[in-house]
Amino acid sequence: MRIRYEKRRAVYTLTGLERLRLKVQWCENAACSRHHQPYRPEAEGGIALPHHEFGLDVIALIGALRHRAHRSVPEIHGALTERGLLICERSVTNLLDRYDELVAAALDAPNRAALAAQGRVILALDGLQPDVGHEVLWVIRDCLSGRVLLARPLLSATQADLASLLREVAAALEVPVAGVVSDGQHAIRRAVAEALPGVPHQLCQFHYLREAARPLFEADRHAKKELKKTVRGVRPVERRMEGRDDEAARVVAGYCAAVRSALTDDGRPPLTAPGLRLKERLDAIAGSLDRVAGKWGLSKPLDRLRALIRRGLARTAALWPDVRETHRWLHAAAHILGNPARHPAATVQARYDRLITAWSTRRERAGTLAPAVDHFLKVTASDRPGLFHCYAVSGLPRTNNDLEHLFGSHRHHERRATGRKVASLSLVLRGSVRIVATTATRITAFSGHHLAAIDRRQWHALRNALEVRRQARACRTRFRRNQDTYLADLERRAGQPRLPT
Numbered sequence: 060m061r062i063r064y065e066k067r068r069a070v071y072t073l074t075g076l077e078r079l080r081l082k083v084q085w086c087e088n089a090a091c092s093r094h095h096q097p098y099r100p101e102a103e104g105g106i107a108l109p110h111h112e113f114g115l116d117v118i119a120l121i122g123a124l125r126h127r128a129h130r131s132v133p134e135i136h137g138a139l140t141e142r143g144l145l146i147c148e149r150s151v152t153n154l155l156d157r158y159d160e161l162v163a164a165a166l167d168a169p170n171r172a173a174l175a176a177q178g179r180v181i182l183a184l185d186g187l188q189p190d191v192g193h194e195v196l197w198v199i200r201d202c203l204s205g206r207v208l209l210a211r212p213l214l215s216a217t218q219a220d221l222a223s224l225l226r227e228v229a230a231a232l233e234v235p236v237a238g239v240v241s242d243g244q245h246a247i248r249r250a251v252a253e254a255l256p257g258v259p260h261q262l263c264q265f266h267y268l269r270e271a272a273r274p275l276f277e278a279d280r281h282a283k284k285e286l287k288k289t290v291r292g293v294r295p296v297e298r299r300m301e302g303r304d305d306e307a308a309r310v311v312a313g314y315c316a317a318v319r320s321a322l323t324d325d326g327r328p329p330l331t332a333p334g335l336r337l338k339e340r341l342d343a344i345a346g347s348l349d350r351v352a353g354k355w356g357l358s359k360p361l362d363r364l365r366a367l368i369r370r371g372l373a374r375t376a377a378l379w380p381d382v383r384e385t386h387r388w389l390h391a392a393a394h395i396l397g398n399p400a401r402h403p404a405a406t407v408q409a410r411y412d413r414l415i416t417a418w419s420t421r422r423e424r425a426g427t428l429a430p431a432v433d434h435f436l437k438v439t440a441s442d443r444p445g446l447f448h449c450y451a452v453s454g455l456p457r458t459n460n461d462l463e464h465l466f467g468s469h470r471h472h473e474r475r476a477t478g479r480k481v482a483s484l485s486l487v488l489r490g491s492v493r494i495v496a497t498t499a500t501r502i503t504a505f506s507g508h509h510l511a512a513i514d515r516r517q518w519h520a521l522r523n524a525l526e527v528r529r530q531a532r533a534c535r536t537r538f539r540r541n542q543d544t545y546l547a548d549l550e551r552r553a554g555q556p557r558l559p560t
Contacts, residue, residue: 210492
């Protein structure tokens with residue numbers, strides 16, 4: 060091929076402005092399918108992307124500042140400006156998107172090498188839905204290496220959709236799938252059984268206990284609410300001490316602070332019982348006041364505070380025995396599943412079966428919470444076949460909390476970088492590349508040379524898929540802003556005469 064003409068191009072890199080002189084060639088063979096189509100130098104692709112004025116090293120630095128240093132766009136813009144680069148904040152956002160796409164497109168080979176070295180994979184599957192009613196971002200992650208193998212937004216979570224994702228991942232792997240961990244959604248169970256028959260499917264024990272103990276937690280929360288109704292009268296006691304700086308006032312303020320601390324200490328299901336914890340702490344405060352009264356007597360504010368606490372405890376006394384008994388059973392179940400003694404799977408299963416049998420035979424001891432025990436037994440019967448694989452398969456986790464922690468960590472760093480209190484809707488729109496790029500950048504530092512080695516056709520296909528989803532989201536936004544104009548435009552386009560086919 061002959062050199063037909065030259066082009067000049069200016070590219071900003073970390074070392075300064077680079078002026079490229081490109082010799083473009085043409086194919087002179089008339090029989091060639093690419094006759095008279097230009098061929099640009101291959102070295103150009105190692106410096107910058109087509110139609111971009113900033114080099115790949117700049118894009119790699121932007122990605123590292125965002126995903127490793129958790130910088131916001133203005134902070135990244137300031138760091139680049141200090142290096143002497145003339146760039147606007149909007150360009151930083153665009154280049155960050157390019158980095159996510161390039162890393163997501165470049166991960167196939169590194170993933171294959173890392174997974175081949177460990178010889179097997181254990182898959183974790185879960186979905187993330189920042190906005191109810193919109194797409195769900197489904198993520199499949201290897202528990203052993205921590206690498207995200209696939210992230211895909213789906214409008215629905217049917218068995219066929221999830222089975223298709225699992226088959227796609229399994230087909231791309233060169234090592235066997237040793238196990239799968241997920242929560243207990245029936246669609247996920249059926250999808251795993253369809254796509255990966257015979258593979259142990261561990262159901263998340265945290266999700267199992269949370270769902271099974273939901274009525275128990277609600278009973279504890281109801282008792283806590285009834286107890287807090289009477290103890291909230293502590294505010295008038297505090298007002299009486301305002302403006303005083305003597306030792307007696309400081310003692311009253313200290314007891315009031317203890318009560319407020321107990322009232323505001325909430326817990327999370329399934330194992331934490333915030334109502335029982337509140338009762339125990341108020342019992343301790345009341346006992347301390349009783350000891351003070353027996354030794355030195357109580358002032359009027361402290362006597363009023365003790366009366367408030369005692370009245371609340373007396374009014375709710377009938378609610379606590381059933382809550383305490385059922386939560387004792389719940390902690391026994393969690394202890395067996397935790398398996399601190401590292402018993403084999405058959406032993407853990409036999410011990411848990413004996414506990415569940417004891418639950419059913421002693422159901423009446425739960426009193427008013429007997430229906431909650433029935434709910435626990437029902438959920439256990441449904442999830443039991445998938446609860447004990449983790450004790451037989453090495454490396455298979457008991458819970459899917461690591462993947463949920465990945466979601467939470469990503470949302471936390473997005474809040475730090477953007478200032479948003481809730482997850483951005485773009486997490487689903489670009490989550491298929493952003494989650495992958497975030498996780499991969501924390502494992503490996505990518506340079507401009509890494510980004511230059513990707514398959515550009517794969518990158519273009521990925522960008523086109525993202526653009527289709529962006530256009531769909533833009534259509535929804537335009538309809539919400541002006542539905543009449545949007546519908547009128549659709550009517551006009553639908554009424555246009557069609558060209559003959």
